[in-house]
Amino acid sequence: MTPDQGVTEPPAAPLPPEGGGAAAVFGDRMPSAHRFVEILADTGVSHGLIGPREVPRLWERHVLNCAVIEDGFPEGARVIDVGSGAGLPGVALAIARPDLELHLVEPMLRRTDWLTATVSDLGLDNVTVHRGRAEEFAGTLSAPWVTARAVARTAKLARWCVPLLTDGGTLVAMKGRSAQEELDADRRDLTKLGLVNATLTPHGTDVLDEPTMTLDLTFRRKRTPAKPRRQR
Numbered sequence: 764m765t766p767d768q769g770v771t772e773p774p775a776a777p778l779p780p781e782g783g784g785a786a787a788v789f790g791d792r793m794p795s796a797h798r799f800v801e802i803l804a805d806t807g808v809s810h811g812l813i814g815p816r817e818v819p820r821l822w823e824r825h826v827l828n829c830a831v832i833e834d835g836f837p838e839g840a841r842v843i844d845v846g847s848g849a850g851l852p853g854v855a856l857a858i859a860r861p862d863l864e865l866h867l868v869e870p871m872l873r874r875t876d877w878l879t880a881t882v883s884d885l886g887l888d889n890v891t892v893h894r895g896r897a898e899e900f901a902g903t904l905s906a907p908w909v910t911a912r913a914v915a916r917t918a919k920l921a922r923w924c925v926p927l928l929t930d931g932g933t934l935v936a937m938k939g940r941s942a943q944e945e946l947d948a949d950r951r952d953l954t955k956l957g958l959v960n961a962t963l964t965p966h967g968t969d970v971l972d973e974p975t976m977t978l979d980l981t982f983r984r985k986r987t988p989a990k991p992r993r994q995r
């Protein structure tokens with residue numbers, strides 16, 4: 764085939780940012796992080812999960828931006844990533860923290876097929892891919908930690924995620940600059956859902972130019988008062 768017959772090469776995967784931040788986050792799992800970036804730049808783009816313009820910033824804006832939230836999870840935690848899309852943050856977390864048990868929830872078949880192939884390529888045995896909307900897993904999938912990035916505004920996201928949280932669990936919502944504004948606007952709805960103790964936490968301050976912010980909310984199940992016993 765000649766070059767003018769239109770064979771498109773996948774965009775070259777970028778190198779990690781200078782300064783060693785990626786190595787600090789991924790440690791001896793750097794080869795897997797590199798491979799994840801390669802897959803995102805190749806089939807992530809050709810399958811429409813990542814825009815081609817994102818390729819040069821796959822490390823800073825996506826893989827590292829997500830992986831740095833690993834410092835919020837205790838050893839061995841079970842974590843559900845709602846609306847995982849291109850495995851963000853779920854796959855990045857699973858690479859950085861092999862001790863975590865990751866459950867990726869994603870409704871689109873094209874995306875779950877891609878996620879399953881990616882998890883297999885990376886040899887990640889700490890990840891399970893679930894196809895469906897978060898709401899459909901109420902009562903069948905739960906964890907003390909639920910996370911999400913770029914899925915919905917906080918109140919709507921909370922309605923989908925609360926049924927997946929165990930009592931006392933935490934919703935770790937990755938939010939950009941809108942975090943405080945969304946919290947102020949949605950606080951009443953969040954409290955009604957049982958989400959309390961809202962905290963804005965910066966992650967990766969020594970690794971990223973702009974740290975990743977998470978809005979962390981604790982879920983307290985409302986107790987229905989026991990009915991008074993009828994006197995005989």
Ligand SMILES: C[S@@+](CC[C@H](N)C(=O)[O-])C[C@H]1O[C@@H](n2cnc3c(N)ncnc32)[C@H](O)[C@@H]1O
Nearest residue numbers: 845846847848849851869870896897912913914
């Ligand atoms: C903008 S993408 C973000 C993907 C990824 N989290 C990221 O940051 O790159 C939103 C994702 O949420 C998924 N989604 C939308 N509604 C959902 C729901 N109710 N439950 C679970 N996932 C949902 C979409 O299919 C899509 O993959």
